[in-house]
Amino acid sequence: MREAFIHTKDLCYAYTDENGTRQPVLRGITLDIARGEYVAVLGHNGSGKSTFAKLLNMIIEPESGELVVAGKNLTSEELTEEDFYALRREVGMVFQNPDNQLVATIVEEDVAFGPENLGVPPKEIRARVDAALATVGMTEYARHEPHRLSGGQKQRVAIAGILVMEPTCIILDEATAMLDPAGRKEVIETVEALNREKGITVISITHHMNEAARAERVIVIDDGVVIMDGTPREVFSEPKKLMLAGLDVPQCTSLVHALRAEGVALDGDPVTAEECAELICRALEV
Amino acid sequence: MKNIAFGQYYPARSPLHTMDARMKVVLSVLYIVAAFLCKSAPAYAALLASAVVLLLLSRIPPRIVLRSLRPLFFIMIFTALLNLFFSGGTTVLFSFWRITVYVEGVYSAVFMLVRIVVLIFGTSIFLTYTTTPIELTDAIESLLSPLRILKLPVHEFAMMMSIALRFIPTLMEETSKIMNAQKARGVDFSSGGLIKRAKALVPILIPLIVSSFRRADELAMAMECRCYRGGKGRTKMTVPKLSVLDFVALAFMVAFGGTLLYLNGFRFGL
Amino acid sequence: MAVLSLDHVSYTYGEGTPFEIKALDDVSLTVREGSVTGIIGHTGSGKSTMVQLFNGLERPMQGRVLLDGQDIWTEPKKMREIRFRVGLVMQYPEYQLFEETVGADIAFGPRNIGLDEEEVARRVAEAATLVGLPKDLLDRSPFELSGGEKRRAAIAGIMAMKPEILVLDEPAAGLDPRGRDIILNAIRSYGKHTGATVIIVSHSMEDMAAYCDDIVVMAHAKVALSGTRDEVFANAEALTAVGLDVPQITRLALLLRARGVDIPDGIYTVEAATRALRKLFGKGRTV
Numbered sequence: 001m002r003e004a005f006i007h008t009k010d011l012c013y014a015y016t017d018e019n020g021t022r023q024p025v026l027r028g029i030t031l032d033i034a035r036g037e038y039v040a041v042l043g044h045n046g047s048g049k050s051t052f053a054k055l056l057n058m059i060i061e062p063e064s065g066e067l068v069v070a071g072k073n074l075t076s077e078e079l080t081e082e083d084f085y086a087l088r089r090e091v092g093m094v095f096q097n098p099d100n101q102l103v104a105t106i107v108e109e110d111v112a113f114g115p116e117n118l119g120v121p122p123k124e125i126r127a128r129v130d131a132a133l134a135t136v137g138m139t140e141y142a143r144h145e146p147h148r149l150s151g152g153q154k155q156r157v158a159i160a161g162i163l164v165m166e167p168t169c170i171i172l173d174e175a176t177a178m179l180d181p182a183g184r185k186e187v188i189e190t191v192e193a194l195n196r197e198k199g200i201t202v203i204s205i206t207h208h209m210n211e212a213a214r215a216e217r218v219i220v221i222d223d224g225v226v227i228m229d230g231t232p233r234e235v236f237s238e239p240k241k242l243m244l245a246g247l248d249v250p251q252c253t254s255l256v257h258a259l260r261a262e263g264v265a266l267d268g269d270p271v272t273a274e275e276c277a278e279l280i281c282r283a284l285e286v
Numbered sequence: 287m288k289n290i291a292f293g294q295y296y297p298a299r300s301p302l303h304t305m306d307a308r309m310k311v312v313l314s315v316l317y318i319v320a321a322f323l324c325k326s327a328p329a330y331a332a333l334l335a336s337a338v339v340l341l342l343l344s345r346i347p348p349r350i351v352l353r354s355l356r357p358l359f360f361i362m363i364f365t366a367l368l369n370l371f372f373s374g375g376t377t378v379l380f381s382f383w384r385i386t387v388y389v390e391g392v393y394s395a396v397f398m399l400v401r402i403v404v405l406i407f408g409t410s411i412f413l414t415y416t417t418t419p420i421e422l423t424d425a426i427e428s429l430l431s432p433l434r435i436l437k438l439p440v441h442e443f444a445m446m447m448s449i450a451l452r453f454i455p456t457l458m459e460e461t462s463k464i465m466n467a468q469k470a471r472g473v474d475f476s477s478g479g480l481i482k483r484a485k486a487l488v489p490i491l492i493p494l495i496v497s498s499f500r501r502a503d504e505l506a507m508a509m510e511c512r513c514y515r516g517g518k519g520r521t522k523m524t525v526p527k528l529s530v531l532d533f534v535a536l537a538f539m540v541a542f543g544g545t546l547l548y549l550n551g552f553r554f555g556l
Numbered sequence: 557m558a559v560l561s562l563d564h565v566s567y568t569y570g571e572g573t574p575f576e577i578k579a580l581d582d583v584s585l586t587v588r589e590g591s592v593t594g595i596i597g598h599t600g601s602g603k604s605t606m607v608q609l610f611n612g613l614e615r616p617m618q619g620r621v622l623l624d625g626q627d628i629w630t631e632p633k634k635m636r637e638i639r640f641r642v643g644l645v646m647q648y649p650e651y652q653l654f655e656e657t658v659g660a661d662i663a664f665g666p667r668n669i670g671l672d673e674e675e676v677a678r679r680v681a682e683a684a685t686l687v688g689l690p691k692d693l694l695d696r697s698p699f700e701l702s703g704g705e706k707r708r709a710a711i712a713g714i715m716a717m718k719p720e721i722l723v724l725d726e727p728a729a730g731l732d733p734r735g736r737d738i739i740l741n742a743i744r745s746y747g748k749h750t751g752a753t754v755i756i757v758s759h760s761m762e763d764m765a766a767y768c769d770d771i772v773v774m775a776h777a778k779v780a781l782s783g784t785r786d787e788v789f790a791n792a793e794a795l796t797a798v799g800l801d802v803p804q805i806t807r808l809a810l811l812l813r814a815r816g817v818d819i820p821d822g823i824y825t826v827e828a829a830t831r832a833l834r835k836l837f838g839k840g841r842t843v
Binding site: 057059081085088089092093095097099100101102103104105106108109112113114115116117118119120121122125126129143145146147161162165 | 295297418419420448449451452455456459500501504505507508509510511512513514515519520521522523524525
């Protein structure tokens with residue numbers, strides 16, 4: 001069992017609308033995320049998945065419940081300003097709109113923004129920026145203007161801007177929603193490499209099944225509660241439940257379910273096309 | 287739309303690119319002063335020559351710098367014509383109807399034109415083509431930092447400038463997208479009277495303002511997530527450092543000013 | 557109804573500058589009347605430029621854009637009328653909402669056409685029903701709606717103009733599966749309801765497979781492949797060759813064929829794959 005990095009218990013969040021009525025968004029989230037895990041949080045728009053992400057680095061504050069991140073109890077009273085900065089240094093966030101998170105007019109200056117805020121010495125910033133740009137494969141664009149980059153490239157710059165703060169966890173808050181398939185792939189492969197090679201905890205908030213299928217663990221949030229939590233295979237083996245939560249199922253999973261419903265004996269719940277081909281070939285004995 | 291010549295940074299390797307931005311700000315102020323010191327034809331000739339030298343030093347294709355003159359073309363012609371027709375003088379060149387053109391008028395029109403061109407050339411080469419907006423805002427922040435004693439928000443001002451620079455291309459692109467979307471709904475921007483045209487702007491401005499607020503909101507959140515807390519305790523990746531080159535350039539600029547003053551001693555048409 | 561076609565159209569951005577990009581290179585195509593046609597390709601394949609050529613927001617540098625055989629640029633002064641006939645929904649159209657109420661925003665286009673208020677009201681109601689916006693939302697401010705509802709309101713604003721050809725650039729971008737299905741179904745039913753031709757630009761092959769009759773594949777500023785959905789998916793290898801993601805089920809079919817399973821060409825829906833495999837399993841020993 002890996003050490004728990006994030007621990008929540010009965011975590012609730014609500015806002016008050018213009019008529020003064022309380023609108024609950026999260027209604028008791030209890031879960032643990034281990035250090036180094038790669039988790040996808042699935043849910044339709046308005047399910048509360050994005051709110052959950054924003055709670056994790058205290059962009060918004062929980063209404064009630066328990067929230068522990070990196071050993072720090074965020075729901076206890078005595079949090080100093082320094083605690084917030086420490087948390088945000090440790091838990092970086094990539095947002096949906098690539099245009100609205102880049103501050104500077106030159107790529108490397110933007111990447112430097114975080115450590116500059118933290119007061120890191122100039123020489124070290126330089127070294128960290130170069131390393132971060134190399135990690136996300138954007139070195140050759142270091143002196144470019146962000147507005148000339150593609151969506152996927154902008155998001156990689158945003159990831160570099162978080163890497164320079166040497167975080168232990170990266171949250172992608174629907175960071176691929178506005179990208180084309182090529183851009184989506186760039187971003188996903190970048191964070192997967194960070195998870196694999198640097199052991200960075202990745203929490204990807206998304207509604208793309210194909211992205212979720214690549215994670216180690218999938219958490220499905222619907223109407224402010226966790227309705228499913230397991231490996232992609234476990235989660236996708238219940239297509240009806242997913243459909244009810246307004247989500248898709250990978251086509252191969254649906255196919256196997258449809259064949260099984262017609263009496264074809266297939267065991268296993270494939271998620272990828274390769275797994276499914278393997279399963280069918282085995283069953284057909286070719 | 288992505289290629290607006292908004293006096294944008296042109297990456298190249300040149301002495302002007304490597305100079306300290308603070309020195310470039312100082313030099314461009316001195317250069318403006320120098321341009322106004324000119325009084326004689328030889329001085330103006332020297333001024334024009336200096337602009338050409340600057341252009342060569344910067345290693346920027348002349349075509350690109352010339353493009354920055356285009357938006358000001360009308361103002362330049364207008365100013366030149368004003369000088370041509372309304373300067374008094376002694377030597378009449380020709381006259382027709384109620385207008386008399388003096389030789390001095392021709393001179394002053396040409397001088398005015400040279401001054402404007404050189405001012406635009408000089409400041410844009412120093413400040414925008416060879417200096418990144420970040421370097422520029424950092425330089426202004428650094429030069430204004432003594433004002434902090436007076437409790438002026440110098441850092442905030444510089445940050446605001448650099449964010450504005452960052453978002454100008456984004457918002458221009460957005461404006462053209464919204465315009466196209468409304469054109470597709472039958473808005474006509476090019477016909478009708480003044481009131482009708484002003485009304486046609488409403489469907490552009492409202493979405494633009496709404497989206498700017500949304501962007502501002504998201505950007506603020508992203509900045510907070512990256513530990514932004516104003517200028518307090520902040521460091522910079524690139525620390526500006528004055529080098530020998532900067533002082534040499536300063537010396538040349540002072541010498542150039544002196545030369546101009548000296549050349550002022552020569553009369554017209556020498 | 558009307559037929560839209562491109563005749564040897566070329567378009568280049570930033571001609572003569574270092575940033576020169578060829579967006580369309582001698583493209584000719586005709587969109588079948590009354591069809592739902594999908595245009596697919598990578599970002600930068602020229603599909604977004606094509607959309608703006610269709611309703612005269614951009615002018616081709618070479619070639620002609622033909623509406624019912626007429627060059628739309630013969631009388632540029634009458635372009636407004638062309639735009640009422642070829643309705644365009646841009647990417648992220650919710651950013652164009654500006655009126656005080658959703659109803660007024662949907663009515664904006666029809667009012668610009670110069671229709672009387674009675675007709676405008678009828679069309680607003682009709683369009684709102686098509687996209688599934690409840691009546692009580694029409695009196696609300698568009699800025700109070702959810703993301704998906706805003707998108708539907710913006711699309712209704714174009715539908716209410718009753719264009720003979722409805723063009724949509726990435727209508728489902730950024731929406732979750734439920735939101736995407738609502739919008740794509742509404743678009744299809746607009747076509748059925750009015751007999752109009754519908755053109756959908758997208759980079760989702762799965763959406764194309766589910767919603768389009770004809771498909772045009774763009775790559776490197778040219779048409780790489782076009783035809784009916786069956787014809788295009790029968791060429792699945794060609795799709796992967798231009799670097800497009802084919803639907804997962806099509807990829808599965810390709811994998812199975814490569815391993816010697818006798819599965820037919822042109823599989824792009826789960827239903828078709830189920831049927832084909834059911835037959836294979838039925839032949840041998842199963843269950």
